[in-house]
Amino acid sequence: MNSSSTAKTILFWISIVFLGVMLWKLVSANGRSAQGDEPSYSEFMSRVDDIKEVTLYLSPNSYELTGEYIQPANRRFHLTVPKEVVPDLLSQLRERGVLVRVKEVRSGDWVLILLNAAPLILLVGFCLFLMRQTQGKWRRTGVAILGSPRTGIGYDLHRLEQGRPLIVGGIELPFDKGPVGHSDGDVLAHALCDALLGAAGLGDIGTHFPDTDPKWKGVNSMLFLEHAKKLLDEKRFTIEHVDAVVITEKPKLGPHFPKMREALAKALGVGTEKIHLKAKTNEGVDAIGRGEAIAAHVVATLTSR
């Protein structure tokens, strides 16, 4: 799990706990307001002179009365009244100067609805959480289910000179020539970096690592890939697949592909199954064919998450 999905998971559980606390508070507040006397209708009528105020809730099934006594102060009561006595009751209360409020829908009802819906809300939340987890798993195993795919292309070529180390895909190969370049001249890493940045719409390797900057002199190109990966994460892109062709007359690259795939996958934080490498010669034609240069083409596919 990467850091952003960990943050999302934490946020999700904080929301669930918050929702639970809110519900608990609402329910307990509702419980408190319901506390007090529960007189019968006749008891209530015998104390009608002690009433300070009442609220009558008219719901389809029952008529409920809540209110407060004058004495004892702040003491509340709650009772259900027969429907037929309501007009007479209200006029009696009003004659005695009692403050009377009539409400069609009990204001606390939404609390009950929320309370009833709480298990459903929790269930839906948990399903969303599971879906998110599953999506993450699918993404890691190469199945893209969200976001439209984006592709980027990258190309690089370096001249080869005697006595320089030949580094391709982060691996140094035994050979008498190596690339001339500001960094380590890794054509595969550079083309891959361009493909990734291109797919994400983030410019190219020269924008991020200008060869005029002495900071990048002789640097390991895996650093460029690690930086590109960071930029992709910030823009919420997932690397789905990388396909590359490296063109060089010599040496044979195929035997080194497993190590190259491992190095590239490690730098990009993906599985090696997402990195596909191919080798070509140039059939003895032009600079590459004469062994004077090495080149690479890369296509990268990303999805947004």
Ligand SMILES: [Zn+2]
């Ligand atoms: Zn390059």
